[in-house]
Amino acid sequence: MLVMPEPSAARSAPPSFAAGPVIAVAVVYAAVLTALSGRYGFHRDELYFLQAGHHLAWGYVDQPPLTPLLARASTAVFGTSPMGLRVVATLAGVLIVVTVALLARETGGGRAAQLAAAAATAVSSMVLMSGHLVSTATFDLLAWLVICLLAARLLRTGDPRWYVAIGAATGIALLNKDLVLLLIASLVAAVLLVGPRRVTSRSGAWRWAAGGVALAVLIVAPNLWWQARHGWPQLTVASGIDRKDGMLNRATFIPFQFVYLAPTLAPLWIAGWLRLWRDPDLRRLRAFTIAYPLACVVVLATGGKCYYVLPLLLVLLAAGAEPVVGWATRGRSRPALLAAGVLVTAVINGVATLPVLPPSSVSTVNAVDKEQGEQVGWPRLVATVAGVWQTIPADQRSRAVILTQNYGEAGAIAMYGPRYGLPEPYSGHMSFFDWGPPPDAANGPVLLVFFRDNKVLPSQFEGCRPAATVDDGVGLSNDEQGAEIQVCAGLRGTWSDRWPALRSYY
Structure with missing residues (x-):
């Protein structure tokens, strides 16, 4: 039986990691967030997490235990203040920036593309907000991206041992938020639809996959036990979200796919979707182009929050960095235009999501980002x-x-x-x-x-x-x-x- 060879770019190792430029972006990102972390005050949810951290358990009615545990750990080490609490959020944001750069590398992006992906991620609304506030969404965003990076390694290399790492990451993510199951389901369905099926048909793949599932279940088992013992209250909370905000979430879902990163960043993730779909050298990663709309359909049907699927949008953004950088280098004024776009995005998103304005002026942005107002008073x-x-x-x-x-x-x-x-x-x-x-x-x-x-x-x-x-x-x-x-x-x-x-x- 003849076996057609895989495209060489898919088999070959990705470009070298642009550690210096990417880390520089992450350091600037962390410095800005740290400088602003003490302004205003605690957010409503942060005050709750702090109290939950003093009542440690394997679960709570509205969440698993990880975020309250991290809140308690951060304040124990850095002090009970907004700045001390938010150290863990800033560190998570740094890891998000680096992970997106690694995803750009995984899709064949060179040093310039990795730098562009890191910079675009660092100035996006959701990542600025996530790095500033301690929330379940902060660590959920990081967990999704790490799983996507591991999944990209699995799809590119075909090595089934990556299933174990994916299982471990999924188990930890489930200790923070059950929403990660949407990612897993979307990726599995996408691979079954567009491949590569080699990751499921290769000899021993199912054993490694079963091991990954078993590891995930083992890690999250204490929380499952807690939820079962208390009548699965998280399901009650989730159904309440749909009843209370479901119609509004559905109406704003599509516009907010642009707003939650930034309208100026849309060319990056659109280019990334087209690249992953069209480029034969990246056909192993085509599943991400299907996983994103599949996840969108589920969130729309259930009335979930608009930002639930944004990690997959960041994966597409990472893939789009290479063609956008290539476009920028083909014109004399284009690099300056690209840099200006990142700078303008940073300013607008910074004002909209970070405590930059005086508290008396927060009303001007509170209509767009009510989380700002929840830190005042x-x-x-x-x-x-x-x-x-x-x-x-x-x-x-x-x-x-x-x-x-x-x-x-x-x-x-x-x-x-x-x-x-x-x-x-x-x-x-x-x-x-x-x-x-x-x-x-x-x-x-x-x-x-x-x-x-x-x-x-x-x-x-x-x-x-x-x-x-x-x-x-x-x-x-x-x-x-x-x-x-x-x-x-x-x-x-x-x-x-x-x-x-x-x-x-x-």
């Missing part, structure tokens, strides 16, 4: 709560409870409350529910913090009176601006009886 919220707490008679405070609508409010009070002598707060939101309820002996007044349109929470209490309104002091219209603080005489019943009714996943 938490100390003032806690100061307002403390002022209301002082109005509770001293002889009643030992039996009084602070209860909040969401984990951001509770996390902020837990963070800043001790300086005012406030007790630990309680909340029925997400995993804060599991860290309650208050003791039944706490049958005194209840200080409630909640959004004004929430009629359910105050209805659980009696004798409630408005006590204060949250004001961030800079006129920023974020979620907490105008929140209500009330003091209630007590709960309608006991905490142990009423606590299940206070649970909230949204």
